[in-house]
Amino acid sequence: MRITDDLGASHGWRLRRGVLDDGREVFAKNGTASEVFAAEAAGLRWLGEAIAVPEVIEVGPDRLVLSWVRQEPPSAGAAERFGRALARLHRAGAESFGAPWPGFIAELPMDNSPASDWPSFYGERRVLPFLRLARLPAADVALVERVVDRLAEVSGPAEGPARIHGDLWSGNVLWSGGGGVLIDPAAHGGHRETDLAMLDLFGLPYLDRMLGAYREEWPPAEGWRERVPLHQLHPLLVHVVLYGGGYRESLMNAVRRVLAL
Known part of the structure; x- marks a missing residue:
């Protein structure tokens, strides 16, 4: 080369x-x-x-x-095509919550060993390990642990494992060929609302058009918008671990919103 x-x-x-x-x-x-x-x-x-x-x-x-992915400017049409494609990706499913390969987000390892249900997977494989790494004050830790205790209650209707990107912020969507191309995955069988919440966390060009097309292809379960902060807990914890306390306020705001559900 x-x-x-x-x-x-x-x-x-x-x-x-x-x-x-x-x-x-x-x-x-x-x-x-x-x-x-x-x-x-x-x-x-x-x-x-x-x-x-x-x-x-x-x-x-x-x-x-x-x-190499040749990029082009985003457009409303490309966002809509990406929304439909993302719904089809999620619908492709996975054998279990988790994956048969080691997990990483940036350089941080993640436990991808299977779990029987999403609340268990999210709490034990995603939230709690990064909570231990985040060096938060004891009062903050206690609030996050309260969320983990309530995961089965606040996570909405049970769904089977979706095939998700797992780190779907806007920088991991390249606009090319009239749609979106995914890069840098932390792919695993997870909850499809996790990908949607990650896009909401850091924004995406024409996000409303993308979400509208996604809903037409495969509507999320009722109440999914209220659960966005729940699915943002893990990426926010990752950012606290990687970049420090500047993300603590956003994390704790999300925690309080989940506890109010």
């Missing part, structure tokens, strides 16, 4: 654009040897059975090479 552009670094990985001997443009991510690249490749291939993702060209302990 011939490197054409150095795209900087992210989470300790070096990002580059290059060209293969056959002329294909690629995106390469390099870093210290770990399981993270194999997990990302597995997630992309799994999501790619139902939605547009980059092709995995090569994966190794210290690298991941993907097809």
Whole structure:
């Protein structure tokens, strides 16, 4: 591969654009040897059975090479097509809550071992492990633990495991080919409202048009908008762990909104 552009670094990985001997443009991510690249490749291939993702060209302990995605400006039509595609992805489902590969979000490991229901998975595999890492005051910890105790009560109607991206903020949606292409997944069998809540947390161009198309394809369960803060707890905890206390206020606001349900 011939490197054409150095795209900087992210989470300790070096990002580059290059060209293969056959002329294909690629995106390469390099870093210290770990399981993270194999997990990302597995997630992309799994999501790619139902939605547009980059092709995995090569994966190794210290690298991941993907097809280059030519981006274009977002549009209302592209957002609507993405909304319908996301609903179909979720509907493709998963064998269980969890995944058969190790989980990562950024460089942080996540437990993807299966759970019998979503409240158990979310509480034990997502919220509590990151709560232990977040170094929050004892009073905040107690409030988050109250939410975990009430998960079965506040999580809405039970649904089977959806095939979700797991880290679906707007930066992980590339606009290309008249729709959205997903990158950097933390893919697993989860709750589809998690992806919708993540898009709401950090915004997406034409979000209302995307959500409208999603609802036409597969309407979320009644009350899903009130449950958005519940599904934002994990990503907000991740941000507290990665970036510090600047996200504490947003986290605790979400906690209080969940406890008011």
